[in-house]
Amino acid sequence: MEATTSFVKRRANGQISIKSGNKVEQVMTGTIVSLSLLTILAFFFFNYAGLELSKAIPETAYNLKVMFLEPALSHFTWSEAIYQVGITLGLAFLATILGAVIAFFLALMAAINLSNPWVSKAVRIIVAFIRAVPTVLWVLIFAIAAGLGSEAAVLGMLFHSIAYLVKAFSEAFEEVDKGILEALTATGANWWHIVTHAVLPSTFTYLLSWTFLRFEINFSVAVAMGAAAGAGGIGFELFMASGFYFDMREVGLITYMILLLAVVLEIMSTQLKKRYFPAKAIR
Amino acid sequence: MTLVEVRNLGKSYNAQTRVLKDVSFDVEAGEFVSIIGLSGAGKSTLLRCINRMVEIDEGKVIFDGHDVGSLNKKELRKMRTNIGMIFQHYNLVPRLSVIENVLHGRLGYKTTLQGVFNRFTELEKEQAFYLLEKLGIADHAYKRCDQLSGGQQQRVGIARSLIQEPKVVLCDEPIASLDPNSSEVIMDYLKSITKELNIACIVNLHQVEIACSYSDRIIGLSKGNVVFDGPSFMLTSAHTDEIYGTKTVEARKLVSV
Amino acid sequence: MNEKAMRSQRKWQTIIWVAIIIVFTYLASDITNFNIIHGIATLPNAITWIFSNLYITPETLERLPKILEKLAETILMSIAATTTATVFSLFLGLMGSKTTGTSSVLGVFARLVASVARNIPVVAWALILLLSFGQNSMTGYLALFVGSLGFLTRAFIETIDEASHSAVEALRATGSTYFQIVFKAVIPQCLPQMISWILFMIETNIRSATLVGILTGTGIGYSFDLYYKTLNYNAVALVTFAIVISVIIIELMSNRIRKVIL
Secondary structure, eight states: OOOOOTTOOBOTTSOBOOOOOOHHHHHHHHHHHHHHHHHHHHHHHOOOTTOOHHHHHHHHHHHHHHHHHSOOOOSSOHHHHHHHHHHHHHHHHHHHHHHHHHHHHHHHHHOTTTSOHHHHHHHHHHHHHHHHSOHHHHHHHHHHHSOSSHHHHHHHHHHHHHHHHHHHHHHHHHTSOHHHHHHHHHTTOOHHHHIIIIIHHHHHHHHHHHHHHHHHHHHHHHHHHHHHHOOOSHHHHHHHHHHTSOOHHHHHHHHHHHHHHHHHHHHHHHHHHHHHOTTSOOO | OEEEEEEEEEEESSSSOEEEEEEEEEEETTOEEEEEOOTTSSHHHHHHHHTTSSOOOEEEEEETTEEGGGOOHHHHHHHHHTEEEEOTTOOOOTTSBHHHHHHGGGGGGSOHHHHHTTOOOHHHHHHHHHHHHHTTOGGGTTSBGGGSOHHHHHHHHHHHHHTTOOSEEEEESTTTTSOHHHHHHHHHHHHHHHHHHTOEEEEEESOHHHHHHHOSEEEEEETTEEEEEEEGGGOOHHHHHHHHOSOSGGGGOOOOO | OOHHHHHHHHHHHHHHHHHHHHHHHHHHHHHHTOOHHHHHHHHHHHHHHHHHHSOOOHHHHTTHHHHHHHHHHHHHHHHHHHHHHHHHHHHHHHHHOTTTOSOHHHHHHHHHHHHHHHHSOHHHHHHHHHHHHOSSHHHHHHHHHHHHHHHHHHHHHHHHHHHOHHHHHHHHHTTOOHHHHIIIIIHHHHHHHHHHHHHHHHHHHHHHHHHHHHHHTOHHHHHHHHHHHTTOHHHHHHHHHHHHHHHHHHHHHHHHHHHHHO
16 A cells, blocks of 8 residues: 655655644744753752752751641740731732732723723833832832831832733733623713723623732732741741741741641632633633 | 444443443444434443443443453553544644644554654555545645644544554544534545445434434434334334434424414 | 612622722731831832932943853753753643543642642742752752742643543543553643743742842842842842843743744
């Protein structure tokens, strides 16, 4: 049975090729190869100063064992621990809620169906810039610029929340049915009428879900800011317990508290996602 | 020669509902059999019991002399190479080329490593092109499957099952997602393949007319029971009523306003 | 229920939600000593301060080679953490997915590992590892590795579940072995989405690497911390710009790649 077809592509050695060899495959192969090469390069470039693996690994294993199997509080009380968790949650909540309000207006300007192209483009570029600066740098910069305190932490976290939510919100706005906007414009409604009567009602649940997803992210950001930028809360206690008192039991208990809250928040947001956007990405 | 024997087959996914109840029939080589019934009647499950894509709960399926239910993993894979399967949604890998998808049909004959590293022989590749040519889609061989129309994708599915050199081809609603023209093309191919290669073809369908015009034999399934089994010309409207529930003239009374 | 009653119920629901949010905002401000008016009032001063202090002077540019070296270390660390985590996540993802999972025990194990790795913040891992691994790249690398492992495993499980169910069924029916199915159906179908997640993870890791660097004294985070603590704000500005530019370049590159492969 000889294939007579003229469609057969052959390789140099006369064998029949079965790969289509298109651009997509080339780009994917290129990406994988270059990432692998960079990884190998990375291990050569690493700074291994003071690293003794034979000591570090068993020590870490021991520390993890103490942390997770014998958690205990020693430098502060339970009520204080809960209070500190409250501070972290509070920081996350404030950054999220203020971020959502500001992002709502910015997203209206960024959505191409509600705004003009120039404004939309400008907002998007600013947002991209804000996103590129790591949160911790914003917090540290505001800490000196505005004087230390929770304001710096909230402001710093706010920036990223706004950037994240503007992207999500404007995408939700852009999915609003064009017909509805047209119909309302035809009745002579002005821009604010359209926003309050068409855009807001049809996207409200999305906005709420995205805001909650951001709250979940902000919780772990708030922990990080406590540890790295002195923003207070449970993150700061974690930093003190591990970096100052070297108390692994306390580190363990704090880690458990963070883990528990994070899992609860994650379960809640998974439920939300299942309900409101089944097939969307998890970012 | 009897290829497939189904003996008192029963299947239930949970305690309350039995999807198949005491189903028995034989299929010979060269036979074109349609299984008809409402969705939920157990057609898909029945088909998947034959190659044990779902586990058999009661009774037996004997394929080519082997008791399907008692095969171990390796024997089961070997048996599946002899059974082609065609799906409603084609079940191709959309991002791969047509020719790669066709060659997937040979994986069952290879070791894991041969398969993973695309070690297909030239003969197998030639055969793949031969089949594509016969099915009229050789010019698309290097295209990605998601660029083809539904009818063309289903032909890729047929090629994939034929390159297995199967003794039986199982078709699960092969034309349910296709327009009438493509449906006819696909059914014609299935019919001619059955005769030409002297294999058995078992097709799940929900359209009675198509089942009658193509198949030698029809099996009617209702709520997991076989309610009709015979040559297609013997299928009367009384039978179809039983298979599809009573939905004849009086059900379509005009609503007076 | 008539329309009017429904509308008034909706209205009440909205009012209750708004009230809850306001109460929470008040509580949150109270517990964190956050004063929104004070916050807004200091904003103009803060911005003035930023513009009058955070600028790059020619003298600081002399530090650029050193900063770029640290930046390269950070970027390489993020990439290495992501790629090595990808290898492990791939196996965990295959174990955890409903389509390709072989046993429910392994599936639960994979999901549990992913959940713990992801939900303990990267800072916590960094602090724990710092104690025994010391101030070097390994600490940051491992902390990012654990976080990436958790996130990518979850992403891969969802990708596999979404993309490949039907093709897996077809290959199973042809008598293929498990690894043939994985390499011939699952990976080809999911690869573009997986690469997209890997690129996303690299972007995220570069930002987290700065944070981890501040805590563990490595990479660009260490440079930032050093200049910040020595009040050398011009150098702080230079470091910040270096990070911003590299993050934006990497984002643009991955968006280009995404556009082609998705």
